[in-house]
Amino acid sequence: MNVRPTTKFRGLAEADEILILPGIYDALSARMAELAGFQALVGGGYAATASLIGAPDIGQLGMAEMAEYYTRLCGAVEIPILADADTGFGDAINVARTMRAYERAGVAALIIEDQVAPKRCGHMDGKRVIPVADMIAKVKAAADARIDGDLMILARTDARAIEGLEAAVERAQLYRAAGADMVFVEAPLSVDEMSYICSEIEAPCLANNVEGGKTPIHSAERLAEIGYAAVAFPVSAAYVTAKALHGFFAALRESGDSRAYAEQMLSFGAFHDIVGLARLREQERACDAFARDLLERAAEASQARED
DSSP, X not given: OOOOHHHHHHHHHTSSSOEEEEBOOSHHHHHHHHHTTOSOEEEOHHHHHHHHHSOOSSSOSOHHHHHHHHHHHHHHOSSOEEEEOTTXXXXXXXXXXXXXXXXXXXXXXEEEEOBOSSOOOTTSSSOOBOOHHHHHHHHHHHHHHOSSTTSEEEEEEOTHHHHOHHHHHHHHHHHHHHTOSEEXXXXXXXXXXXXXXXXXXXXXXXXXXXXXXXXXXXXXXXXXXXXXXXXXXXXXXXXXXXXXXXXXXXXXXXXXXXXXXXXXXXXXXXXXXXXXXXXXXXXXXXXXXXXXXXXXXXXXXXXXXXX
C-alpha cells in the first residue's frame, strides 16, 4: 500500500535520524534531487521567486502563483515536499484558504511565518514581525483548515532579529501550543543560540542552512547533535545552477561554441533518462497497442454479425 506523502514526511520529521531537505526551485531540480536519493525536499520562496520571476524574495509572489508552483513540483516527484506559505498571504481567514490550496497542490508540509507582509528573506535586514496573538490565530486557522491530519504545519518566527532570542523562543513555544507540528526559529547567530532553541522548545525544530546568511553553516550530523530534527538547504541548488549558467553563457557568448562545456553537460540520452522519456514512450506504445487490439476485436465482432 502506498504511503501518503504527508504521512511519510511526518514519519521522517519525527524519526531519530535528522531529515536532510535539499532545496529545489523547479520540477527538473526536484526530479534530480529525487534521483539522488533524498527522501524529502523543500521548495522555498526564495528560490521560487528567482525561478518564476527572476526577482529577490521580498514578498512579490501571491498565493495562487505559489499554489500552482507547488502543484507542478508535487506532480514531478513521488517524495514529499515541504512548501513555503510565507505569511499565509493575509490574516487567519486567508491562511485557511492558503492551507486548502496548498493541500490540493499535494504538499506534505508547509511553513507559515510571523513576518509583516510583504515579507522578505529571513536572512535579510529590515524584517518586522506581527503581534504574537495574530500569529497564534494563523496557526490555529491552518490547523483547523487542513483535511489530512498528517500534513505538518511548521510555524516560523523571525523575531530573533527584532525582539531577541528569548522572545523568539517564547513565540515558538506559543505557536507549538496553538497547534504547530514543528517550529522554525529563523536566523540564530551562533551554535549556543541554536542549542538554546532546541533545548527550550518541546517540538521538532528545523535548521536552515543558507549560504552567506546570518546563521553558521553546519553539517547535518552536527545539527543533529545540537538537537535539530531536520535541516533545509533551501538556496544551495539555485546558487550552484546560477553560477554554472553564468559561466556557460559567458563562454558561449564569447566563443559561439558550446563544445568546451561538453564534459560539464549531461548527454542527450542521460537527460532523457532523467525526465522519464522511456517510461512515457512505453505508456504511449501500450495505449497504441490497446487501441489497435480494440479495433481488431470490434472489426471481428462486426464481421461475425454480418456472417
